[in-house]
Amino acid sequence: MNDLQQNIRSDQQNIKKNCWDCKYQRIAGDTFLGICTWFSRHGKKDKQILPSIVDDGCQFFEPR
Ligand code: SF4
Numbered sequence: 001m002n003d004l005q006q007n008i009r010s011d012q013q014n015i016k017k018n019c020w021d022c023k024y025q026r027i028a029g030d031t032f033l034g035i036c037t038w039f040s041r042h043g044k045k046d047k048q049i050l051p052s053i054v055d056d057g058c059q060f061f062e063p064r
Contacts, residue, residue, distance in 0.1 A: 017057035019049050023064045 019025045019033065024041070027034040033049040038060045040046045 015063050017061045019054045019057055019061075021063055022057055022061045024060065024062065025049065 015021070019036070022036075024036050024038040025034045026037050029035075031048050033051065033054045035046045036049050037046050
């Protein structure tokens with residue numbers, strides 16, 4: 001493996017998955033943790049982000 005591949009791989013490992021750093025999180029209205037806009041981008045109604053999820057993210061996490 002060359003250096004570039006190693007750098008990219010270690011960068012990916014440094015990104016911590018959570019809703020705060022996810023491009024789908026939007027702080028809006030009276031929600032404390034924000035809403036997840038992944039749903040409206042996939043033809044569904046957005047959901048409020050739950051405290052049990054916000055620090056761990058989900059499988060749809062994408063960095064901002
Ligand atoms: S629930 Fe998943 S997709 Fe939605 S903001 Fe959190 S990490 Fe991102």
